[in-house]
Amino acid sequence: MAIQSTNPMTGVVENTFEELSTEQTAKVLSSVSVAFKSWRESALDHRAECLRNLAGILRERADRFARLMAAEMGKPLNSGRAEVLKAATVCDYYADNGAQMLACKDQHVDGMQTYVDYAPMGTVLAVMPWNYPVWQVLRIAVPTLMAGNTMVLKHASNVPQCAIAIEEAFRDSIFPADAFRTLLIGARQVEDVLGHDSVVGVCLTGSEDAGRKVAALAGSNLKKSVMELGGSDAFVVLADADLDRAAETGAASRCSNAGQACIAAKRFIVHTDVYDDFVSRLKEQMAGLIMGDPLDPETVMGPMASHRFRAELQEQVNRCRAAGGEVLLGGEIPEGKAAFYPATIISGIPFESSAAREELFGPVAMVFRAESDENAMEMANDSRFGLGGSVWTQDEKKGLRLARRIEAGLVYVNGRVSSRPPLPFGGVKNSGYGRELAEYGIREFVNVKSICVG
Structure with a gap:
């Protein structure tokens, strides 16, 4: 062959x-x-x-x-x-x-x-x-x-x-x-x-x-x-987080490599007190990312690796819609021969639905509302995956305490998850x-x- x-x-x-x-x-x-x-x-x-x-x-x-x-x-x-x-x-x-x-x-x-x-x-x-x-x-x-x-x-x-x-x-x-x-x-x-x-x-x-x-x-x-x-990393935003920094980092993490990464922010779990403000900031950041020819030095997000992968991602987005999710940004395949998929945000997906449990291997962010810090931890760990995750809070002691509770191999407090030579890397x-x-x-x-x- x-x-x-x-x-x-x-x-x-x-x-x-x-x-x-x-x-x-x-x-x-x-x-x-x-x-x-x-x-x-x-x-x-x-x-x-x-x-x-x-x-x-x-x-x-x-x-x-x-x-x-x-x-x-x-x-x-x-x-x-x-x-x-x-x-x-x-x-x-x-x-x-x-x-x-x-x-x-x-x-x-x-x-x-x-x-x-x-x-x-x-x-x-x-x-x-x-x-x-x-x-x-x-x-x-x-x-x-x-x-x-x-x-x-x-x-x-x-x-x-x-x-x-x-x-x-x-x-x-x-x-x-x-x-x-x-x-x-x-x-x-x-x-x-x-x-x-x-x-x-x-x-x-x-x-x-x-x-x-x-x-x-x-x-x-x-x-x-x-x-x-695979991974479906939780990006946990608490009520006292620096929302601008969290949104900028979250958008970059979700859309880097056209969203095709195992360790990337995928499930945005946001405290109810700051949910609307954070989602607004995240939408602004993701909408501003430059999508284009990978050979253009100005391009931030190139095409997905193949039309087949893009079609599979669109099917997942459609399942999120069918489950009750609302597409706040993107969500449709653009015209043209290149395998582009736009930065996409989906809210309101029932957390218990099968659509919410899938790994979205593309530039699609799922956002969920948490009623409390404890509820956020429960949602972060309610996944079959355990590769990476992050906690966003200006209280570093609380961030460290909660990071230890997240069931994953690599957790950052106020930082973008990435593998580095001195750090052991892997999942549970x-x-x-x-x-x-x-x-x-x-x-x-x-x-x-x-x-x-x-």
Whole structure:
């Protein structure tokens, strides 16, 4: 089967690639397995040097990557450059801190000298999404390789040029030739890859459905898995919040990447005392966002990644209407061949309805009224998701207390939720399990080995 790169701005198929055959995939896996045997023995300072070299290449190629992202999934150029530069920072972070995180720990236990070692395990499969096609790959690949493992990437089928460019960056760096490889394969070949003897685990960022399938495959093969799945982050605005700052941040969070982000403000839960004022400010902010050609430097919000994704989003908006929601802004597909969807706000959706429980993967904000702080917490946690969230209040002690109650892996007080190299990242409930980044991420695919000397 063919893998196509289709421009969501023009609808033009810009490139076509043939999927690797089963035999070709097996050959790549064998090469990566051979590379692991030497890479696992490499010194930590050499691995750090490789990461610094890779960071330099990413920075040099930021414009090229940004244009590929614009062409394949509609990301504005400025956002694309920022994503690549952020990916370079994760290289710097693990180059500076990885050796310490992997250092052997010694102690005395019952009169014995004991050691805890972090040993690499083999080749890790990364099944990655299209919405942040560079950052999400690098944030899992970098700690995995720093730990001494090798990696193969099965990227989303609509960003093959980005996938190839990432492999080229590794190949042109001082990493071993087969330490990181891209597999241009479809979803049906994931089962074969996970069954390969050299593959020790899988990390997936994607939908609940994809996570269930890949996690089941990993389990059937007794392979470790890390899942970062969907989210419907609560954006809780309390009565004493700075409404202007909250509305500006909320609009940017909801509409960044055309709303196609797992960690983004999606459910705006607003105290009744400030509900009308906040919604008015949010509407003003979202209405002012510039939607246009991703190659135009003035563009803030480009097209959605495909017409299919846009059609699915419109169906969700229609279900919100049918459930009783009122569209305050946007809500209709504009004319034209590009896959644009306008910034949209929907209020009045019955909280108990199925429409209110869906993840809206596009620039659509659902706003809900909370009668009290306690009611806001109940609404924030009444979700099958638990990826990110935020609390907005000028009382920082109260904000911290309530943030601890939100059932999510990453919660901000008076800030926009974002993943950062020093912070563990991942979700609870149907948003997945395991952690990326920080010292937790680098230890997900290692053998935590105890050694005792009597």
